[in-house]
Amino acid sequence: MTVLLVAHGTRVTAGQEQIRALARRVGREHDVRLAYVDVQVPHVRDVAARLAGPAVVVPLLLTNGHHVRVDIAGAVDGADAVVAPALGADGALVGALVDRLAAAGPADAVVLAAAGSSDGRSRAEVSAVAAALPVPAVVAYAASATPSVPEAVRALRAAGARRVVVLAYLLADGRFHRALHRAGGDVVTPPLADHPVVVDRVLCLAGAQPLRRLP
The missing domain is CATH 3.40.50.1400 (Rossmann fold)
Incomplete structure (x- = not known):
């Protein structure tokens, strides 16, 4: 099972590395791909098009806004993938x-x-x-x-x-x-990417089966 992590993307080098570090941590336990909805490449639609099997898509976003419900959902439509909720849901x-x-x-x-x-x-x-x-x-x-x-x-x-x-x-x-x-x-206060609670949340969503599709 592939885990597709989807971040927003940023031009700030420190932020890019924070997201890559989070992806590396998840990659210790899962087959991980990293994609973006804006600013950086590869774009989520391009990575989703190359998925060879079932995948869990975990948005590295804090709320279930437009990027999750429209951009990410649309990009993986047709793939054998289910989209997890945003990290901060509930x-x-x-x-x-x-x-x-x-x-x-x-x-x-x-x-x-x-x-x-x-x-x-x-x-x-x-x-x-x-x-x-x-x-x-x-x-x-x-x-x-x-x-x-x-x-x-x-x-x-x-x-x-x-x-x-x-x-x-x-x-x-x-x-x-x-x-x-x-x-x-x-x-x-600092951003949240390196906090253990965030890491645990991503790992939980990456490993949770079955996942509910967003309404």
């Missing part, structure tokens, strides 16, 4: 965020900073993650949805927050993560 990565939050130190306010999506279901998933955190967190986005992270930070400052932690709900270093450092917070 709050699976809350533990990793809690660890990042603890490492960031005390905070007067927390912004849960996600990539953003025009898909309301994706935004609802992010809101559910924020609600599951042990402290109140304002949801904000790097793109495609509001409020933006800088807007959220400014509002918290205006309300009296002195130390604002920007809790990055992003998998790898890239344009969005780097923009968080210009959003006005006091601390920006």
Whole structure:
């Protein structure tokens, strides 16, 4: 059984290596292929077209937005493959965020900073993650949805927050993560790709049979 890992893609070298390192870890236990939906090659549709047998497609994405439901699903349509849910579905990565939050130190306010999506279901998933955190967190986005992270930070400052932690709900270093450092917070947490909870989640999805197709 082949495991096809599908990441978004980034031009940032550090982010590229974080995703490759995650793929190498999964590759210790599975026959792994790595593909992308944007920016980098090979594209998922090209890798899917060359699959020789059944495959589990694991999106290296945090929510079940457009890339999972449309881009990845469309790219593997017709192949002997089933698409797993996004990594963060059902709050699976809350533990990793809690660890990042603890490492960031005390905070007067927390912004849960996600990539953003025009898909309301994706935004609802992010809101559910924020609600599951042990402290109140304002949801904000790097793109495609509001409020933006800088807007959220400014509002918290205006309300009296002195130390604002920007809790990055992003998998790898890239344009969005780097923009968080210009959003006005006091601390920006690292991306999640190297956290053990994320590795375990990918391994779980890669080995789970049977998997349910997304509605």
